[in-house]
Amino acid sequence: MEFGFTEEDEAFRTEVREWLAGHTNDCQDRRSWERTLGKSGWIGLGWSESGYGNRTATLTRQVVWAEEYARSGAPARSGHIGEKLLAPTLLAHGSEEQKARFLPPVAAGDELWCQGYSEPGAGSDLAGVRTRAVRDGDGTYRISGQKIWTSLAHEADWCFVLARTDPGSSRHRGLSFLLVPMDQPGRVEVRPIRQMTGTSEFNEVFFDGAHARAEHVVGGEGNGWRVAMSLLGFERGVSTLAQQVGFAQELDRVVRAAVRSDAVADPVVRGLLVRQWAELRVMRWNALRTLGGSGDTGAPNVAKLLWAGWHQRLGELALLVRGAEAAVGPREWSPESPYELDELQYLSLFSRADTVYGGSDQVQRTIIAERVLGLPREPKGVV
Template sequence: MTSINLADRSLDLGEWAAQTPDATRIFAKAVRDWLAENLVGDFADLRGCGGPGSEHEFFAERLEWDRHLARAGWTCLGWPTRHGGRGATLEQRIIFHQEYARANAPARVNHLGEELLGPTLIEYGTPEQQQRLLPGIVDVTELWAQGYSEPGAGSDLAGVSTSARLDDDGRWHLNGQKIWTSLAHVAQWVFVIARSEPGSSRHHGLSFLLVPLDQQGITVRPIQQLTGTSEFNEVFFDDAVTDADLIVGEPGQGWSVAMGLLQFERGVSTLGQQVGFARELDSITEIARTNGAIDNPEIATRVVRADIGLKVMRAHAQRTLDGDVVSQAGAASVAKLLWANWHRDLGALGMDVLGAPSLIGPGATVEGRPNDITDPEHVELDEWQRLFLFTRADTIYGGSNEVQRNIIAERVLGLPREARA
């Protein structure tokens, strides 16, 4: 068998590859051809949309694109076929993410469900949870948000105070607040780490709960960012409820589930992310050549260093995915430090390559008012200004640099734990 029926989810791509000569080339060509044939018409306008700081762009249209992918069998590639996936090999998943990025296809809206919660449910969930929730992720009819960070805890996941109580009515009752909750304003569900054992501390006594967002006890409040967009949110739980069986793992054992999910967060999709990074670097380099900024020795040196940094990221990702690491947690933390600092520095490089024009908005007015970069409600940014502003947060969200260094120091190097108040 040398062809692939893309829409046939009963076809296990891993088994197909094992039986097919030259399967890698055939699969890569199938991905490229499908993207070329389908990123047309209205979908063609979505190329490059929805990246960092631009998640608000054409959200409804990108949601329809994701559902189009699902109908063609391109969602949840790495999941087992018994759970609606395609059983793709690691190599096939890498190929898909790389080809997707090279085609400049729009950013996916279902990342948290497909790449994080779905694999977590497959690993830790009950058969009933899998049957109830995985199909909505596969066909992109139910979107998920992540309820981890809190105002008083930030990147310190073990410091959460949102409480969960299993009441006599057979439901969990949640009270508290989450913050920096990506896309909660468009999601139907949120997975939440909550303290279910009163008096417990740190990583003890936490539970991993699946909570519907459309209910009276939940308020979602968007947070306006430097870019003027609001993909992050505050989420308030005021006696919000979820069914007793919507807990992943045992009560009080949510820390291990949460840690397992974070390992999925820094998996194969990072290679596709790096293709996007390479495109950004290529664009900035071309601008530097065009406007003469590359003749500045400092700019030229930073461009070279950025290229080297990208190669280091790729080598680390390949090594991690091959399992050639001492600690998966440490490898994930190294990966976060590498890409977050690199991307932040790329944003600054872009501003310096553009020079003085980087301080001027692309339009004189926004909604009839002056284009004022000090007023987030009345500012229009070009792609490089948005990149610069948004990447200021790259070293904070998803676990700050300080947290990642502590993980490496304590879990990999065996150094004494940092003193905590």
Template sequence: MDVRYSAEDEEFRAEVRAWLHDNLAGEFAEAVGTGGPGGEHENVGIRRAWERRLGEGRWIGLDWPAAYGGREATLVRQVVFGEEYARAQAPGRVNHMGENLLAPTLLAFGTEAQKARFLPPIARGEELWCQGYSEPGAGSDLAALRTRAVRDEETGDWLITGQKVWTSLAHEADWIFVLARTDPDSRRHHGISFLLVPMDQPGVEVRPIVQLTGTSEFNEVFFDRARAKAEHVVGRPGEGWRVAMGLLAFERGVSTLAQQIGFAQELRTVVDTARENGAIRDPILRDRLLQSWIDLKLLRCNALRTLGSADPGAPSVAKLLWATWHQRLGILAMDVGGAASTLAAAEPYELTAAQRLFLFTKADTIYGGSNEVQRNIIAERVLGLPREPRGDAT
């Protein structure tokens, strides 16, 4: 995609900048720069209120139809908003899963009743969502999931039993979209359904997972005959895999470009540190800093090239590239800091920004599909290479 900004697009940019300037003040000022990767635990209450403020300004679901609260914005204007949002260091969004994953999935696969029920509350910033995909034995190999759902013969609803893991902000979410096996005789990709499940009900338990950073953005979620209404199956029962793969394709869209603005800010901080402590005089470190800057520019070029593309390999390539780059930046940040970067900033366990970046980015090449799985997808589904030998699924 060749992004060319018209005069009208630049007027829109000015509108975005002005609104962010005026609203990132008062109660929201302390949330500026918080809630990013590794900091999802920060200022959650204020960020929930910020979500509602965004809804009041009609900045959620920019490209959605107006009937559901959107502005029907072009792809270019979505890019503009994402970039300006990141440049303003506006708070990390608490409803990425609802706006950027579930909503486009409902627009593509949902019924009119589902769209009318779930999209407006997301647009208003009122209902938060989390994602129920990964399980202890089915992370990158999602088709091995064991969570099951059976019909309630009296109501026709689905009763869900099983466990999900690495569920971001599940302790804050109002709803979760869940992949569950609804055909007990099925295997692998078949017989799976995509269910919309309220979190506040008997049979749903959330347990936080303490990470290397000492925080708990991720959770385990346990289901013990938790209920999903019959009309809250997206797509037909048993065809959830198609819906789930459609959702994953939406994940690597405009938000990737905004993410790269945040990456650039992190890189700038590392470069500033290198200048302050003299590490930039080391020719090897200086070369690594320059290479990081070049590679980030290439990430942007690739994101623009594939934006809106139907290339089935584009999402995997994007995830593989940014995850590897970001993880290397975390290592570089520690190397620039030298021996002092290994010391805690304060008791009992206060991390510096560089330390948190280093620790959190260890997960980048695992969550959202590991690097190994992304390479297999590219090799098998795009390049047509022979499938990697796999044992029988249990």
């Protein structure tokens, strides 16, 4: 699909910019900001004609919204997991009752979601899920197990959980996709994970007999793998282009740092900066070209490989252009607060995880090889 913006799209861009400029500074906290977005109709643009979103927007206008939001400096979204992952999954696999119950609160910014997939022994190998959900006699499931790297679990009202409902099953079989309320004291515990950046965006979540209603199983019992894989297909797309706006802003900061430190006088450094700029342009053109495509083309997997490696190299370059200054914090060390990172130091540390989370590079290559190119599967047990 070749992709371009019309005059109407550009008029929509102007509307988006003006709205963001007039409302971004009004935000008190992230939850109230979600409600502000919902009240003005900006949540659910990609839900097509479902009747559950707010405004309807073409694919090009969804891109416009995502890009302008990233440029505006508006608060980081806390409702995007419900809007971009749960909602399209319910539209594809949910019952009418599930759609009517869960989509309106997402569109209004009233209910926040997190994703219960990864486990200590089942990260990239998602089929190794061990969290169990046992059907009770009162029409509920009791869930026991642990999830990890759960973004925004500390803020979420609900979690969609991939759990094993058939105790005798293994791998892809016997899994179900359950919608679980987080407000269950004593049954759901959230523990923040402190990272080497000093921040805690991710969490561990422990389920100890947590309840989920039987009518909140999406796609039917035992069909969790199909639903989960469908959801992962929604994980990339329009958001990739918004992500690239953020990448461009980071690259600009690295270039400015190179000028300040005079590292730009080094022809090798100049070459690396130009390469980062050129590769970012290519990634944008590739994302626009493939956006809206259908079928198992492997485009999302290729995109993940491209941006993860690119961003990691940018983090390395951010320290290179700073020289010795890159190892020094902006204030003196103290036991109470060991260090504080500036933007480029944070970029360098956090980007180390890019080639691991969301499916490691090895997993992306395996998917491309087996599912797209049709190459033989790796024999089991081979090291």
